[in-house]
Amino acid sequence: MKISPPQVWRNKRFMYKLTASKCESCGHVNFPYSSYCAKCGSKNVKKIEISGKGILESYTVSYQSRDGHEKGLPSVIGLVRLDEGVEIVAPIVDADLDKLKEGVKVEATLRRVYTDSYNGLIQYGIKFRVAEG
Amino acid sequence: MTEVYINSSSMIPIDRYYEYDIYDLVVEAYKNFEGEYDLNNVDLIIVANAYSQKLNNSSLIAPKIAEKIGKPNVPAIKVDNADASGGAALLAAYSMIKSGMVNSILIVGVEKQSDYPSKYLNDAIATNLDDYMYYNGISSHSIAALLMRQYMKKYNVDRNYFANWAIKMHKNAIENPFAYLRFQVDLNTVINSQIISDPIRLFDVGARADGAAILLLSSNKTESSVKINNIVSAQARYEFSPSLPSVKMLRNKLGMKFTEKTGIEIHDSYSIMAALMLEESGIFENGKSLYNLDSINVNLGGGLKARGHAGGATALYQLAEAYMQLIGSFKGKKANVDNYLVISSDDLGIVSYGISLSR
Numbered sequence: 001m002k003i004s005p006p007q008v009w010r011n012k013r014f015m016y017k018l019t020a021s022k023c024e025s026c027g028h029v030n031f032p033y034s035s036y037c038a039k040c041g042s043k044n045v046k047k048i049e050i051s052g053k054g055i056l057e058s059y060t061v062s063y064q065s066r067d068g069h070e071k072g073l074p075s076v077i078g079l080v081r082l083d084e085g086v087e088i089v090a091p092i093v094d095a096d097l098d099k100l101k102e103g104v105k106v107e108a109t110l111r112r113v114y115t116d117s118y119n120g121l122i123q124y125g126i127k128f129r130v131a132e133g
Numbered sequence: 134m135t136e137v138y139i140n141s142s143s144m145i146p147i148d149r150y151y152e153y154d155i156y157d158l159v160v161e162a163y164k165n166f167e168g169e170y171d172l173n174n175v176d177l178i179i180v181a182n183a184y185s186q187k188l189n190n191s192s193l194i195a196p197k198i199a200e201k202i203g204k205p206n207v208p209a210i211k212v213d214n215a216d217a218s219g220g221a222a223l224l225a226a227y228s229m230i231k232s233g234m235v236n237s238i239l240i241v242g243v244e245k246q247s248d249y250p251s252k253y254l255n256d257a258i259a260t261n262l263d264d265y266m267y268y269n270g271i272s273s274h275s276i277a278a279l280l281m282r283q284y285m286k287k288y289n290v291d292r293n294y295f296a297n298w299a300i301k302m303h304k305n306a307i308e309n310p311f312a313y314l315r316f317q318v319d320l321n322t323v324i325n326s327q328i329i330s331d332p333i334r335l336f337d338v339g340a341r342a343d344g345a346a347i348l349l350l351s352s353n354k355t356e357s358s359v360k361i362n363n364i365v366s367a368q369a370r371y372e373f374s375p376s377l378p379s380v381k382m383l384r385n386k387l388g389m390k391f392t393e394k395t396g397i398e399i400h401d402s403y404s405i406m407a408a409l410m411l412e413e414s415g416i417f418e419n420g421k422s423l424y425n426l427d428s429i430n431v432n433l434g435g436g437l438k439a440r441g442h443a444g445g446a447t448a449l450y451q452l453a454e455a456y457m458q459l460i461g462s463f464k465g466k467k468a469n470v471d472n473y474l475v476i477s478s479d480d481l482g483i484v485s486y487g488i489s490l491s492r
């Protein structure tokens with residue numbers, strides 16, 4: 001995998017912040033942002049920025065990597081319910097595996113995702129960690 | 134009204150073919166096919182394949198395949214809906230014959246997945262996920278693991294429950310000469326196998342390898358015809374409740390009745406997918422399907438788990454096995470069935486095709 005600067009720039013809406021859409025017709029929150037509601041098809045949606053705070057509903061510890069993501073193994077992948085009501089699947093970082101529990105509060109944090117050794121670019125992304133306190 | 138029949142089928146065993154490229158796989162499957170049926174009147178070739186650009190650096194594979202099998206002038210197109218490509222190809226072929234546009238179509242399913250280590254393959258499969266998940270390094274295995282965990286909590290079942298699927302599929306595969314993993318497994322082997330993404334272990338995952346399978350569809354009825362009664366498609370995202378709304382929609386659209394003479398083929402990309410499909414399609418009550426596997430004729434060739442998972446070609450294997458069961462020529466475990474339900478899906482059940490066949 002090689003990083004494409006235009007892609008990184010374009011993907012900032014979900015790599016560097018959590019831009020979502022909220023449907024004014026049915027209330028469904030879509031992440032990443034979409035001009036049409038993925039639930040009811042309405043285009044009556046408004047752009048919202050998600051706070052990045054939520055609850056860890058469930059998680060899995062993954063031992064098999066994808067090309068370019070070997071370093072993070074084993075990786076924790078969480079099912080996170082954000083305060084805005086949207087459920088997302090996201091990497092959980094800094095977790096003490098022995099203490100990680102379902103139901104804990106989590107928050108978004110910007111981390112390195114992938115380093116392109118071919119042209120020296122680094123790709124960052126929003127992951128989640130257990131919230132303090 | 135034009136009817137659509139499957140008139141012949143061919144396949145190669147699913148395996149790691151280091152000596153063959155993607156085209157050689159098709160040629161090998163096609164060789165068994167010649168002589169079986171008149172192939173001079175094929176109007177169109179439809180190729181079902183998902184990952185050739187990423188895994189084989191090859192595009193425009195449909196016309197290339199036409200050339201390789203000696204039909205350079207027969208129009209050829211590729212259909213791609215990831216691991217549901219075979220179902221999508223069948224829908225396209227069925228519709229075109231039904232409309233009267235063409236009379237005879239060769240559907241070729243092919244996938245070459247064993248050329249690289251699994252981390253590359255995982256990356257190709259992860260392109261099925263949303264951009265956020267793809268760019269953050271998440272794999273499809275982890276989504277399936279989350280669905281499995283939600284299921285375990287909701288129905289209060291443990292890991293052993295899911296082992297029932299692998300044990301059954303390996304048992305079926307032993308009798309199938311075209312299966313990839315022809316060996317028996319017991320509970321210990323399954324629950325102590327390598328953890329992929331907890332609670333998913335190696336034996337919970339469909340065994341991906343190389344494969345090619347071919348069907349000939351036509352409006353002409355012959356002595357070895359199987360009729361396609363109906364094919365419906367549905368699309369909806371999996372839910373972590375957990376559920377697969379796309380499969381539930383198939384059940385309503387197809388309105389099929391299950392009897393003891395019904396054979397069933399499902400896309401068991403993961404053991405959790407097998408459970409969800411058997412329940413959402415209405416065959417079993419929620420949370421109980423994998424306790425009841427001996428009461429139905431399901432995935433008699435061993436399923437994706439043990440017959441093997443040929444990616445976008447997998448539905449062609451499912452359909453070919455159902456076809457052979459119905460005409461009585463299947464070389465593996467036989468069942469006394471006169472109708473079949475085949476479910477072709479992508480690995481997380483977002484797009485699903487329900488196909489009803491009968492003799």
Ligand SMILES: [Zn+2]
Binds near residue numbers: 023024028038040042
């Ligand atoms: Zn809506």
